[in-house]
Amino acid sequence: MDPITFSIIRHRLFRIVDEAVITLKHVSGSAITNEGHDLMVSLYRADGSLLMGGVGFLHHLTSAAEACKSIIWRFEGDINEGDVFLLNCPYTAALHTSDIYLIAPIHYEGTLVAWSACFVHVYDIGAMNPGGFSPDSVDIYTEGFSSPGLKLVDRGEIRRDIMDTLLNMVRSPEMVALDMSSMIACNNVARDRMQTLMAKYGSETVDTACASLIDQSETLLRERLRELPNGRWQSRQYFDVKGETYRVLLTMTKKDDQLTFDFSGSSEQSPYGINCSKWASWGGLFAPLFPLLCYDITWNEGVIRPIEMIAPEGSVVNATRPAPVSIATVGAIQAVNNAACTCISKMLSASEKYASEATAVWHGSHFAIFMFGRNQRGTDSIGILTETFGGAAGARAIGDGVDVGGEVPNPISRMANVETMEWTFPIRYLFRRRQQDSGGPGKHRGGTGAEFAIVPHDAPDGGIHYVISGKGTDYPMSEGLGGGYPGANSNYRWVHNTDAANDGANLQPFAQALNDMPGEKENIAWGVYPLMDDDALYVRWNGGGGYGDPLERDPAAVAIDVRGGLVSGGTAKDVYGVVLDAGEVNDQGTVKWRQTLRAERRIGEAAE
Helix, strand or coil: CCHHHHHHHHHHHHHHHHHHHHHHHHHCCCHHHHCCCCEEEEEEECCCCEEECCCECCHHHHHHHHHHHHHHHHCCCCCCCCCEEEECCCCCCCCCCCEEEEEEEEEECCEEEEEEEEEEECCCCCCCCCCCCCCCCCCHHHCCCCCCCEEEEECCEECHHHHHHHHCCCCCHHHHHHHHHHHHHHHHHHHHHHHHHHHHHCHHHHHHHHHHHHHHHHHHHHHHHHHCCCEEEEEEEEEEECCEEEEEEEEEEEECCEEEEECCCCCECCCCCCCCCHHHHHHHHHHHHHHHHCCCCCCCHHHHCCEEEECCCCECCECCCCCCCCCHHHCHHHHHHHHHHHHHHHHHHCCCCCHHHCECCCCCCCCCEEEEEECCCCCEEEEECHHHHHECCCCECCECCCCCCEECCECCCCCCCHHHHHHHCCEEEEEEEECCCCCCCCCECCCCCEEEEEEECCCCCCEEEEEEECCCCCCCCCCCECCCCCCCCCEEEEEECCHHHHCCCCCHHHCCCHHHCCCEEEECCEEEEEEECCCEEEEECCCCCCECCHHHCCHHHHHHHHHCCCCCHHHHHHCCCCCEECCEECHHHHHHHHHHHHHHHHHHHHHC
16 A cells, blocks of 8 residues: 555554553553553454554553454454443453453444453452452452453443442442543543544555554564574573472574474462463563564564464463462563563574674562552552562663663553652651662673662551562572573561560661661561551562673773662672772772682583
8 A cells, every 4th residue: 555644544553552541541540550550552453453562561462362352252243332341351361350451342434443452450359358469369269350251331331230240349449440431531542543543544544554564564573583593592480489489481492484482391380379371471472572573563463473382281371270360460471571581582692683682681570569458548548569660671782771670571661759659558668779789790780670668657557468479589580691690589578676676666767778677577478468567568679680791891880880889899899800999990900800700610610
């Protein structure tokens, strides 16, 4: 078709998605949505295939396509203009029950021409724990309301029986209703703008442009794959839950213009909610693939066609119903993200043309802490501490990772201001800052993670409770690349500020570091805990992986990191091999010390 018309329609599709995202954020009242950007909006063709992937958590682009296809099959003959469908069953398409998809058909002159779909992590889903993350769930039946598909809006009118039933099963129904309203408004905007586009150019012209756009994406990705070397690359991710270790093993094979992701050898499904379903793993591997291989290609069905996945049924990456999956998004899915990121980057590193696009793992553990209880205004409050969306960028072949630099699977993730969290919950931050020595060492350093500590403040019930589902405490999950080291492990401490520990004086508000905090410090990582009275919660999240040998890092860059507090003097000497005198590089001493460290490496390798 006419290339100018094609280009105009392509850009209009981008703008439709952007405008729908803005609508979703502005209507939502949840910090996890409008601050953390835990959301997704995309457009789909009439058959449910992905047309235009939007921003937000990229795992959902392909999962929502499966949701569209499921709705088409389930409601065949009963899909009308103005309808909106709801789906949140993880064994049908969703990632976990808290991620509700609202899917809306788009009609033009009486004909179904497209779909829009969006999701948010709803305020509550009626699971055994507020917020939806349920570490103690043993099956999906305790993880909240779950539907493989129902009609929420019928020909433009909300079905009160369905909405009232849903709101009757959740905590804070007014906030869940606002989440639902934000997604309905989002889909309405997408529908209106698509109809306007078709009114201007004609439905046949727009449909031709959409088909051409998908073919273009497939052609461009296949061309890129043919430029990359054939081969097999592996990555392993380990994560610990209540003393048990789980493994996600990925073997990625590239042959000509095809990529196969094989998760054979991964652990059997877990009794804990870190499992994920098949479609969640499918979305999880695309989350890094879209930005790493298709940064200049439209994310649509054309990108999906050259990809194959093998995920053994009954494994942690393809659990069978009714295995619990409420923590999948920060559990097995995150491990799939990390492993795919590593394998793709290893392949890119093997190409002279594309080596600069390779990256070590970003924010490997992706912790989640949900808080619930009465706030300082005496009303119920449920929500996530959004620090996890701050992330930590992995180092790249061409430079350091960005400190607290987000994450690959969500290009627009961010954490809320301290003031937002202190307004939402009855807490006060003692500190929140970049964490020293958290970025993976390498020729290029991984971006740092961060640390923070909170205490109860002005809480009518003496404090608040929280749900913690952390990983990466025993095993680092932010893999390095090309000889780079992983980012530091995460850590969670419950600081018991007992009278015996501090003679009755509450010294927590004055603490500016973990070591300054009075009381017994207990390592925690999984379960539901109180934050009451004079106790504190300390959290440290991982940094990004490093890239290249740390002994090849520019000594001047190490000195800058030390002066900035990002790297300790001990790490500078023992890991980077840099000798500093009063903060300045001792060039001669550094050369000799690095020679010594390399010699020790050779001795160690010979002993093995």
